Amino acid sequence: MKWAYLYTGxxxxxxxxxxxxxxxxxxxDSKILIDPFLICYPNYDYSGTTSIFLTHGHGDHLGSAIxxxxxxxxKITAIYELANYCSSxxxxxxxxxxxxxxxxxxxxxxxxPAFHSSSLPDGEYMGCPAGILFDxxxxxxxxxxxxxxxxxxKVLKEIxxxxxxxxxxxxxxxxxxxxxxxxxxxIGAKTVIPMHYNTFDAISADVNKFAKLIADxxxxxxxxxVKNSIDI
Ligand code: NI
Ligand code: MN
Numbered sequence: 001m002k003w004a005y006l007y008t009g010x011x012x013x014x015x016x017x018x019x020x021x022x023x024x025x026x027x028x029d030s031k032i033l034i035d036p037f038l039i040c041y042p043n044y045d046y047s048g049t050t051s052i053f054l055t056h057g058h059g060d061h062l063g064s065a066i067x068x069x070x071x072x073x074x075k076i077t078a079i080y081e082l083a084n085y086c087s088s089x090x091x092x093x094x095x096x097x098x099x100x101x102x103x104x105x106x107x108x109x110x111x112x113p114a115f116h117s118s119s120l121p122d123g124e125y126m127g128c129p130a131g132i133l134f135d136x137x138x139x140x141x142x143x144x145x146x147x148x149x150x151x152x153x154k155v156l157k158e159i160x161x162x163x164x165x166x167x168x169x170x171x172x173x174x175x176x177x178x179x180x181x182x183x184x185x186x187i188g189a190k191t192v193i194p195m196h197y198n199t200f201d202a203i204s205a206d207v208n209k210f211a212k213l214i215a216d217x218x219x220x221x222x223x224x225x226v227k228n229s230i231d232i
Contacts, residue, residue: 013136013232017224018044020199021061021168023143027106027136033074034132034143037063040199040226047072053109054078055145056118057085057126060199066091077102079111081127082118098130107136112156114147116174139163139232142187146196149179149186157188164232165189168196169210170203177205181213193222 013027019040025032030050037060038044049072052065056079069076069091076086076093083095096102102109109132116129131144133156142162156162165187168174174196175183184192192214197205207223214221222230 013139014229015141015164015232016229017193017195017226019226021055021143021145021195022063023166023195025134025136025141030104030106031074032106032134033065033068035061035063035145036065036068037061039063049074051104052076053132053143054082054086055114055132055143056116056129057082057120058118058146059121061145069093077109079118079127079130081125085120085124085126098128107134109134110160112142113150113152114145115150116146116148133160133162135160140189141232142166142189144168144183146174149175149183151186153183153186157186162187162189164191164193166193166195169194169205169207170197170199171205172202174203177207177210177213181210181217184214184219185217189219191220191222193224 016024020037021035022037023034031048033049033052035055046068049068052074055061065076066089080095083093086093098111111130111132114129114131118126118129134141140162141164143166167180167183169177169180194207194210197203211221
């Protein structure tokens with residue numbers, strides 16, 4: 001019942017954790033993937049995917065996006081340079097910039113700043129990294145991508161008021177547990193989902209400590225294991 005307060009009635013959606021920073025959102029007939037790097041869930045069935053959103057070009061986020069797009073026809077939406085690369089690999093991709101609402105049958109999406117880098121393994125520049133805010137039936141889910149703590153998160157709270165914040169906590173390349181708990185406070189979402197930790201040794205994190213720091217703010221940390229789904 002803890003999710004009941006998030007349920008706006010009418011349309012129900014399901015959020016599934018695919019490991020690392022990868023998530024699936026099911027809403028009506030749409031199957032939306034975010035950063036589909038599937039090392040934790042290699043036999044994931046991506047058939048029927050309708051949209052793929054990428055926060056940046058690093059391999060642990062681009063993941064299987066191009067292959068999935070080619071096999072399903074799903075459109076990849078990403079920052080301009082990254083989308084151009086996906087198009088050059090013969091996948092279906094749309095290039096966008098930060099700050100513009102994109103409209104879909106199921107809601108709208110806006111790409112927002114992340115503080116990180118974005119390149120291919122050979123160093124080719126893939127544009128700026130992003131966080132992605134989904135507004136689906138009025139439910140606002142923010143996927144932060146890879147980022148450090150930054151004051152844009154206060155603007156996020158002021159302007160967009162996310163209900164759910166999905167935050168990297170693994171350190172080394174992103175915020176660590178303490179910084180991510182400050183981010184949760186700044187973003188203001190009542191539900192916080194940790195990601196981008198324990199996939200590799202370099203990003204090992206104490207997720208229980210994170211959950212306690214979130215609970216201390218009277219928020220709920222939803223610690224999802226791979227393949228785990230929640231109704232929202
Ligand atoms: Ni990265
Ligand atoms: Mn990463």
